[in-house]
Amino acid sequence: MATQEQQSAIKSAKVLMVGAGGIGCELLKTLALSGFEDIHIIDMDTIEVSNLNRQFLFRRSHVGQSKAKVARDAVLRFRPHINIKSHHANVKNPEFDAEFFKQFDVVLNGLDNLDARRHVNRLCLAADIPLVESGTTGFLGQVTVHVKGKTECYECQTKPAPKTYPVCTITSTPTKFVHCIVWAKELLFAKLFGDKNQDNDLNVRSNNPANLSKEREDVFERAEDEDIEQYGRKIYDHVFGSNIEAALANEETWKNRRRPRPIYSKDVLPESLTQQNGITQNCSVTDGDSMVSVMPSLGLKNPQELWGLTQNSLVFIEALKLFFAKRKKEIGHLTFDKDDQLAVEFVTAAANIRAESFGIPLHSLFEAKGIAGNIVHAVATTNAIIAGLIVIEAIKVLKKDANKYRMTYCLEHPSRKMLLMPVEPFEPNPSCYVCSKTPLVLEINTQKSKLRDLVDRIVKAKLGMNLPLIMHGASLLYEVGDDLDDIMVANYNANLEKSLSELPSPIVNGSILTVEDLQQELSCKINVKHREEFDEEKEPEGMVLSGWTQSPATNGDNASTSNNENAIDVTESSSVAETPTKKRRHSETQPESHKKETENVESEDDDLMEIENPMMVSKKKKRVE
Amino acid sequence: MDGEELTEQETALYDRQIRVWGPNGQRRLTKSHIFVSGIKGTVAEFCKNIVLAGVGSVTLMDDGLVNEDTLNANFLIPPDDNAYMGKTVAEVCSDSLKEFNPMVLVSVAKGDLSTLGAEFFEKFDVVVIGYSSRATKKAVNEKWRKLSKQVAFYTVDCRNSCAEIFVDLQNYKYTKKTLEETLEYELHFPSFHEAITIPWKLIPRRTSKLYFAMRVIEVFEETEGRKPGECSLLDLARVLEISKKLFMANSVSESNILDSVLERLITDTTEFPPACAIVGGILAQVLSRFLFAFNLLLMGNLVIFTREILVSQEVIKAISRKGEPLKNFFYFDAQDGKGMIEDIANYSK
Incomplete structure (x- = not known):
């Protein structure tokens, strides 16, 4: 049990939990059992069936309800006299500003995505409230402590960005199943069922622009009276047949590559499906659109079973028909959702047919769903362990036991006899753009890139800002907010479409931009460097942001170099599309003069590097003493 | 399968x-x-x-x-x-x-x-x-x-x-x-039985202290006729005595290395x-x-x-x-x- 001292720290503490999912359920239970009496929970999600194997506060009857609320009610059943407040809301909402955060003694994260973690990190820094951060994947997990000025912040090391693929690999030369999934989900599905106004690279890029005739684009338009099956077959033949054929015409592409095989519906499917089984008429439609499925009517039961080309083709056509028959209203604004059964079926089938064409091994619906939905596997035990470790760190934070803070790794295989490995936290990175005020460097083509590209690809995607504001000198180029008048909005929208050098206050080589997010209370400077060319394969964004990644190794042994390559980010169902088994390169050992070993450091050894996992410990960091 | x-x-x-x-x-x-x-x-x-x-x-x-x-x-x-x-x-x-x-x-x-x-x-x-x-x-x-x-x-x-x-x-x-x-x-x-009766001399030096502490507690509970977990700070002297004896019987010298962990284990067993x-x-x-x-x-x-x-x-x-x-x-x-x-x-x- 806790000591007297711990007990009083616990009793008087007010804590904020962000996330009531896998880690959150375990955390709320352990907090309540440990004697915490004042807890707020924020979670925007509702309960789903696939949560029930580990989010033990939820039952089947709760599916569809707010996680935060149900978790609260469940814990109050065994600890009725404590105060739990639930917020069924997005932590990024403006009501959760720095002022809101200031009422708490510590913030505990049990989140599932990088974006929200970064946002909470910034608010904790702005409010000067300690943060205990956590993540799990499979049997692995970690807990870290972030206290402003004492330990590194969550963003002192850059986190692995979601994997992106060069456009041409997806559109023309896939070599892995994941490429086919991205094509099926981001291009084909989006083209057929998503927003028609979005740019879409679905059609093969041809060297001859004349090939891209008007007619080809119109293939995707369905005439009012066009038979759905005929339409489906037309799409099928276009994307798997004639498109492949067109690509094959470009001999240069296939010199060192395996040539794909065009597939036409008539070679795979019988003349007419409707006469055979009339699927669309008697399909199993239950309540809720997400339950619409073609599998039962096609006699496909096991999601782990591999479908052949014919089965995939049937699923493709039938799923497409079903979208038009039962979900017509949604067409035009659908986006892929892993919990949308019909969408998963369609994407699985389309990806498999494409894989067949390119000689790539096919995958089951279960596997395809995992890849398409970026599903990170999760088990209850790891979440329970991690939640216990979070509470232990939270108590230290409340007692301000700074020299006892630890970050702890939960390992799959023991390293130096340890399954739970505590290591001392790292010092803040002096070149972190979030918790220090170090400027960033942006290489960009100032003549070609538009302000919109800068906002989307850098300010939002890389810097994780929610409500950004961009200034160049005294001139305000862009901002987002509710209180803007129409003239300003029109002005900013016009700016978005201009190249950087054409802006009212032109951004050129050597310009210094100020980028701010008022909600996150984060401001940073960006030094702009003009650059003409970018490598399409390696730098698909057409711009490169750097600065906080490599801090210069300055004078003597006190220089704290921090390295980002081995940033650890294990998440429960994260949005990071990285296979957890992938081995990541780890950096060279830091020069002796920079290494500071303390008694506890023995734990951080090379054994850890052998784990086939994203969990890597960088050696290039300095510990808090 | x-x-x-x-x-x-x-x-x-x-x-x-x-x-x-x-x-x-x-x-x-x-x-x-x-x-x-x-x-x-x-x-x-x-x-x-x-x-x-x-x-x-x-x-x-x-x-x-x-x-x-x-x-x-x-x-x-x-x-x-x-x-x-x-x-x-x-x-x-x-x-x-x-x-x-x-x-x-x-x-x-x-x-x-x-x-x-x-x-x-x-x-x-x-x-x-x-x-x-x-x-x-x-x-x-x-x-x-x-x-x-x-x-x-x-x-x-x-x-x-x-x-x-x-x-x-x-x-x-x-x-x-x-x-x-x-x-x-x-x-x-x-x-x-084998695992808890291994001569302590044969156990590597860096083994967790908790292994030894748990053996001491077991002996204490058995000789004093206590139920598992039934003890308080009042028993500290007796527990330390048993610890000392066990170290001696095992011909291992550093008999006081367990004192602080034993104290924690008996003061509060919840x-x-x-x-x-x-x-x-x-x-x-x-x-x-x-x-x-x-x-x-x-x-x-x-x-x-x-x-x-x-x-x-x-x-x-x-x-x-x-x-x-x-x-x-x-x-x-x-x-x-x-x-x-x-x-x-x-x-x-």
Whole structure:
């Protein structure tokens, strides 16, 4: 049990939990059992069936309800006299500003995505409230402590960005199943069922622009009276047949590559499906659109079973028909959702047919769903362990036991006899753009890139800002907010479409931009460097942001170099599309003069590097003493 | 491979964990039968974890009546004395566990652990003994070792913020496959009695202090006729005396290195809830990894301990991916935050 001292720290503490999912359920239970009496929970999600194997506060009857609320009610059943407040809301909402955060003694994260973690990190820094951060994947997990000025912040090391693929690999030369999934989900599905106004690279890029005739684009338009099956077959033949054929015409592409095989519906499917089984008429439609499925009517039961080309083709056509028959209203604004059964079926089938064409091994619906939905596997035990470790760190934070803070790794295989490995936290990175005020460097083509590209690809995607504001000198180029008048909005929208050098206050080589997010209370400077060319394969964004990644190794042994390559980010169902088994390169050992070993450091050894996992410990960091 | 496929309902419910251990791993879990005795915080956490994971059945034994004390760290007991009055801990916990996962059969067994016959354990794949005296652990372990069917045996104890897990898989064989060859390994697990009576001189110096501290506490409780966990700071002098004697008997000199940890272990024996979550999680994890390998061996009509063992591809995958089973002690202390595996056996024999 806790000591007297711990007990009083616990009793008087007010804590904020962000996330009531896998880690959150375990955390709320352990907090309540440990004697915490004042807890707020924020979670925007509702309960789903696939949560029930580990989010033990939820039952089947709760599916569809707010996680935060149900978790609260469940814990109050065994600890009725404590105060739990639930917020069924997005932590990024403006009501959760720095002022809101200031009422708490510590913030505990049990989140599932990088974006929200970064946002909470910034608010904790702005409010000067300690943060205990956590993540799990499979049997692995970690807990870290972030206290402003004492330990590194969550963003002192850059986190692995979601994997992106060069456009041409997806559109023309896939070599892995994941490429086919991205094509099926981001291009084909989006083209057929998503927003028609979005740019879409679905059609093969041809060297001859004349090939891209008007007619080809119109293939995707369905005439009012066009038979759905005929339409489906037309799409099928276009994307798997004639498109492949067109690509094959470009001999240069296939010199060192395996040539794909065009597939036409008539070679795979019988003349007419409707006469055979009339699927669309008697399909199993239950309540809720997400339950619409073609599998039962096609006699496909096991999601782990591999479908052949014919089965995939049937699923493709039938799923497409079903979208038009039962979900017509949604067409035009659908986006892929892993919990949308019909969408998963369609994407699985389309990806498999494409894989067949390119000689790539096919995958089951279960596997395809995992890849398409970026599903990170999760088990209850790891979440329970991690939640216990979070509470232990939270108590230290409340007692301000700074020299006892630890970050702890939960390992799959023991390293130096340890399954739970505590290591001392790292010092803040002096070149972190979030918790220090170090400027960033942006290489960009100032003549070609538009302000919109800068906002989307850098300010939002890389810097994780929610409500950004961009200034160049005294001139305000862009901002987002509710209180803007129409003239300003029109002005900013016009700016978005201009190249950087054409802006009212032109951004050129050597310009210094100020980028701010008022909600996150984060401001940073960006030094702009003009650059003409970018490598399409390696730098698909057409711009490169750097600065906080490599801090210069300055004078003597006190220089704290921090390295980002081995940033650890294990998440429960994260949005990071990285296979957890992938081995990541780890950096060279830091020069002796920079290494500071303390008694506890023995734990951080090379054994850890052998784990086939994203969990890597960088050696290039300095510990808090 | 082994019989029925997972149902649609199972696949949907267990989706995220099937992505960790595969459909075969899940099938193996659903065919495992677990016996658990002594349900306090850590064991309650363990039970929650295995019920959620979807084992075949869990049989609970704890005839203690529910009262204020049993509520500590045990979230399976709602604090409503109208609901639990006159009921045993096992009965109340069983009701709560059933709700977590209707697909798992949770039941209560009555009786006294130390007088149960060996045949009782025949129907289980795993036996977990929580918070028992040295004599009871030893007696059950010995009975279990004589069974024709081999099951896994675990004990778990958590006091204050420290915990010990003991594992006995007897002679456990497993294979690891490299690209060229299949290597066969055999692990010999000492019995509980053997593991706690190894001369201390033979135990490596850097072994967790908790191993020794737990042995001292066991001797104290046995000689003073105390129930497990029944002690207070008033007993410190007596406990330190026993510690000194044990060090002397073992011809090991640094007799006071245990003093501070012993003091913590006897001043307050109630469990620290975060430690329960952690140790209950580790025990469930250790057990599920064991099951993936073990059940498959039994299912192929192979006797696990014969020489000429033929192991299917599945087992190899399960074992080589999950590594060796934990051998044979695990220690956790919330104070330093380390979770250590200690292999304590008499290797000189």
